[in-house]
Amino acid sequence: MSRLKLSGISRSFGAIRALDGVSLELAPGEVMGLMGDNGAGKSTLVKIIAGNYRPTSGEIRVDDKLVEFNKPIDAQREGIEIVYQDLALCNHLTAASNVFLGREPTRRFGPVSIIDYDKMRTTSAQLFARLKSETRPRDVVRRMSGGQRQAVAIARTLLSHPKIVLLDEPTAAISVRQVAEVLDLIRNLRDQGISVILISHRMPDVFAVADTVAVLRRGELVTSKGASESSPEEVTGLITGAIEYA
Amino acid sequence: MSETLEQAIGQAQHRNWLSRMANLQVFWVFIAAVLACLALTFMTDAFATERNLFNVARNFAFVAIIAIGMTTVIASGGIDLSVGSVVVLSAMTISVLMEAGNPFWLSALLAIGVALLVGAINGVLIAYAGMPAFVATLGMLSAARSAAMVLSNNKMIWEFGPDHDILLWVGGGSTFGLPHPLYVLIALTIVMGFVYRWSRWGQYVFAIGSNEEAATLTGIAVKRIKVTIYMFSAFTAGMAGILMAGWLGSVTTNLGTAMELTVIAAAVIGGANLNGGEGTALGAVVGALLIEVIRNSLILLGISTFWQGMFIGTFIIVAVSFDRIRYART
Numbered sequence: 001m002s003r004l005k006l007s008g009i010s011r012s013f014g015a016i017r018a019l020d021g022v023s024l025e026l027a028p029g030e031v032m033g034l035m036g037d038n039g040a041g042k043s044t045l046v047k048i049i050a051g052n053y054r055p056t057s058g059e060i061r062v063d064d065k066l067v068e069f070n071k072p073i074d075a076q077r078e079g080i081e082i083v084y085q086d087l088a089l090c091n092h093l094t095a096a097s098n099v100f101l102g103r104e105p106t107r108r109f110g111p112v113s114i115i116d117y118d119k120m121r122t123t124s125a126q127l128f129a130r131l132k133s134e135t136r137p138r139d140v141v142r143r144m145s146g147g148q149r150q151a152v153a154i155a156r157t158l159l160s161h162p163k164i165v166l167l168d169e170p171t172a173a174i175s176v177r178q179v180a181e182v183l184d185l186i187r188n189l190r191d192q193g194i195s196v197i198l199i200s201h202r203m204p205d206v207f208a209v210a211d212t213v214a215v216l217r218r219g220e221l222v223t224s225k226g227a228s229e230s231s232p233e234e235v236t237g238l239i240t241g242a243i244e245y246a
Numbered sequence: 247m248s249e250t251l252e253q254a255i256g257q258a259q260h261r262n263w264l265s266r267m268a269n270l271q272v273f274w275v276f277i278a279a280v281l282a283c284l285a286l287t288f289m290t291d292a293f294a295t296e297r298n299l300f301n302v303a304r305n306f307a308f309v310a311i312i313a314i315g316m317t318t319v320i321a322s323g324g325i326d327l328s329v330g331s332v333v334v335l336s337a338m339t340i341s342v343l344m345e346a347g348n349p350f351w352l353s354a355l356l357a358i359g360v361a362l363l364v365g366a367i368n369g370v371l372i373a374y375a376g377m378p379a380f381v382a383t384l385g386m387l388s389a390a391r392s393a394a395m396v397l398s399n400n401k402m403i404w405e406f407g408p409d410h411d412i413l414l415w416v417g418g419g420s421t422f423g424l425p426h427p428l429y430v431l432i433a434l435t436i437v438m439g440f441v442y443r444w445s446r447w448g449q450y451v452f453a454i455g456s457n458e459e460a461a462t463l464t465g466i467a468v469k470r471i472k473v474t475i476y477m478f479s480a481f482t483a484g485m486a487g488i489l490m491a492g493w494l495g496s497v498t499t500n501l502g503t504a505m506e507l508t509v510i511a512a513a514v515i516g517g518a519n520l521n522g523g524e525g526t527a528l529g530a531v532v533g534a535l536l537i538e539v540i541r542n543s544l545i546l547l548g549i550s551t552f553w554q555g556m557f558i559g560t561f562i563i564v565a566v567s568f569d570r571i572r573y574a575r576t
Contacts (some may be wrong), residue, residue, distance in 0.1 A: 073465075084463070086459075088457065088459060088460035088463045088464070089457065089460055090452070090453045090456035090457045090460050090461070090523070091456050091457060091523065092452060092455070092456040092522075092523030092524055093449075093452060093453060093456060093523075097449065097453075101449075101453055101460070101461070101464045101466070102461075102464035102465045102466045103464075104446055104449060106446065112445075113445075113446075114444040114445065115444055115445065115446060115449060
């Protein structure tokens with residue numbers, strides 16, 4: 001069974017062909033490193049998987065079922081969650097409030113319904129524990145490290161029991177120690193059977209966690225294979241075009 | 247496991263004594279106001295009299311009521327410059343209607359309705375047409391006062407028809423020794439303190455002010471909520487307008503001129519962050535209280551009221567520097 005299967009995905013913007021016949025398979029609990037130079041089509045592919053764009057042609061299957069995404073919410077209903085590069089967190093709110101933002105549980109007292117902070121704190125503490133992160137529900141995001149912020153953003157996706165989590169450049173612009181923290185978060189997701197697509201420029205990070213690597217160049221998939229069968233050198237060659245296909 | 251989970255829920259990291267102290271801006275502003283009151287009590291005979299305290303309580307209530315609306319706007323990352331004009335438009339609406347013989351309640355309801363309409367226009371211009379809040383409400387500052395002038399033909403109104411006494415009682419009267427505007431303020435403070443903390447709407451106000459894009463991405467109806475925020479701000483200004491009409495017993499088109507600046511000052515001194523994401527209802531009240539105590543003390547001490555702006559300006563700058571201290575250690 002494949003968790004996510006893309007067949008022949010193409011997407012054009014006017015005369016520009018951003019993606020050309022991309023076919024990929026992602027197994028349950030698999031971590032895929034998606035790489036490519038700027039403009040290679042990574043973000044277009046991510047946006048198609050997340051339901052922001054519709055492919056011009058091609059099919060998407062989730063758990064072998066044909067799906068069609070018109071809006072991001074359609075992708076979310078199929079269990080696909082995305083963590084954006086800028087994380088989209090509210091700095092002034094607590095970790096718990098950020099995890100539940102837009103989905104706050106409430107309790108009713110007659111005509112008024114109030115936010116159930118206890119439930120928010122308990123659930124988010126459990127999510128952080130699952131991610132083995134030291135983030136605390138009451139902490140204000142503004143004072144957190146880059147790694148803790150990632151934990152909050154990832155915990156938010158866990159709230160809806162996702163099958164696939166897309167991480168857009170999670171290790172860009174954070175310190176080495178925090179990178180290790182984020183990579184651990186990814187391993188924890190994998191251990192829970194969640195498939196991860198890791199979009200990254202940083203070769204060592206990808207090879208540290210990814211089971212498979214996929215490389216896009218000018219809208220075409222030039223490789224998709226096991227990370228152990230590839231190497232950073234080969235991937236660099238594929239990204240730049242020094243190596244045609246592998 | 248359950249024990250460590252309990253600990254995780256109960257604790258918070260990143261708190262040192264300095265940030266804790268600075269986080270209590272409301273507390274310090276309150277202390278400043280109390281100290282000023284104590285000093286005045288000893289330095290003058292006139293301050294601690296029932297009459298003067300009554301006046302202070304009533305005068306600051308008008309500013310404080312609007313400052314709660316302003317705090318909501320500021321916490322959402324916006325600004326509302328039109329509140330002073332909404333005050334006069336609301337006061338003029340109720341005056342003109344009552345002078346024409348309409349009952350108080352109907353006229354008050356319509357005055358609030360006009361204020362809400364102004365707020366809705368502000369909100370739509372900002373949220374849907376994408377205008378900067380500063381510009382949209384600056385336009386409304388001019389337009390709403392002009393509307394009040396058109397409405398009244400720029401006359402002073404001091405006769406309010408058959409319900410004349412009701413209006414004067416509502417705005418200028420007192421019950422159990424406390425002026426009525428103060429009751430309105432207390433009720434509004436309690437309700438909004440609760441709403442900020444416990445309602446989804448309150449949470450979203452702060453989320454929008456903190457990171458509007460994030461709020462949008464999580465599916466919050468940001469535009470609709472923004473409209474309601476400006477409507478709420480205009481609502482507080484409209485209420486203050488009605489109360490001020492009753493207190494003064496006459497309404498001119500000068501009412502509420504430059505009031506937006508005092509209101510913004512009160513909100514900022516009380517801890518509202520002009521970058522969005524922070525502010526409390528109690529802070530707005532305490533900020534307004536401090537401004538009124540300063541004003542009152544200058545009069546009682548025989549200092550020229552020309553100094554008033556200097557003091558308020560200093561407090562605004564001190565309040566903003568609190569912000570710098572608070573985040574200096576991150």
